[in-house]
Amino acid sequence: MRAILIGCAGAMALVACGGPVDLGAPAASRDYADYCAGCHGAGGEPGPIAQELKLHPVSLADLTMMNDGNFPGARVMSKIVGHREHGEMIGAEAGDMPPFEALLDGPVVLYDSGDGIQTPTPIRLVRLMEYIKSMQQ
Secondary structure, eight states: OOEEEEEETTEEEEEETTEEOOOOHHHHHHHHHHHTHHHHOTTSSOOTTGGGOSSOOOOGGGHHHHTTTOOOHHHHHHHHHOEEETTEEESGGGTSSOOOGGGGSSOEEEEEOSSSOEEEEEHHHHHHHHHHHTTOO
């Protein structure tokens, strides 16, 4: 059965059949190490591959600061999987980040990114976004 993500007084809780679902910090840290740390570093700062890239990776530890004190969770997830902005593809499918199809496999949760609309979202993607959110300075 699918888990349901519920926003609650600014905090999020995952509920599945009456019980909480672990957001999976160890799994999220593994996904971050596998998919992100090479370019974005272990703590969100430029990693060992950053100097070799044509486009320099943004500091993931500064996303909240760069967005007027608001962590852009939906934008982070969109950037990871690729989306269109002003008609131009950015993110994984644009070639400036590697593909992250594996993060789209598996269980899905309903996720409200702050617009009041609960959208089916792969749990690994939500976990990774929450992990990046935990890095904020």
